[in-house]
Amino acid sequence: MSVRKIYTQGDEVLSKKSHPVTKFDHKLHVLLDDMRDTLIQADGAGLAAPQIGILRRVVVVSDGDTITELVNPEIVATQGEQNGLEGCLSVPQKYGMVKRPMVVTVKAQDRDGYFFTMTGQEIVARAFCHEIDHLNGVLFTEYTNHLFTPDEIQQIAEEEA
C-alpha cells in the first residue's frame, strides 16, 4: 500500500475519459488500497483513479468515517438541489460555487465485481457527482466562472458573521 502522486489541473490525464474495469484482480485491489491511502493522506472527500494517473473507472468516496470503493459507478437517480463551495485535490487552494443534486443514488461494483447501489446526501451526493465527472475528464472548474482562494472564503465568512 502506498500514497500516490496526485495530478493537478493542466495535466492531460485529467481531461481524458476513463475506461471501464473488466478484471477484478489483484492489480485492481492494489489500486483501490493505494487510492484509500492517498485519500486519507490528502484528507479529501473523494478521489478518482485519473487523479493518480490511472484511466480506469474507479473512485473512492469518504463520508468522514467510512471510505466507499466504487468501481464502474453510474448515477441512477437524483433528487433536489444544493448550491455550495466545491474543491478538488487536483485544483489545490481553489474553490467554486457549484450546483449539485441534494440526493444521489449510484450503482457500482465492489472490488470483487459484485453490484450494489448506494444513496448519498449532501457532501456524499456532491462527491459522487464530482468523482464520476473525473471519470469523464470533467473538472468542477467547468461549472463555475469564479474560483475563490482560501483567504477570500474566510473574508466572505467574516462578512456574513
Ligand SMILES: [Zn+2]
Ligand atoms: Zn476532484
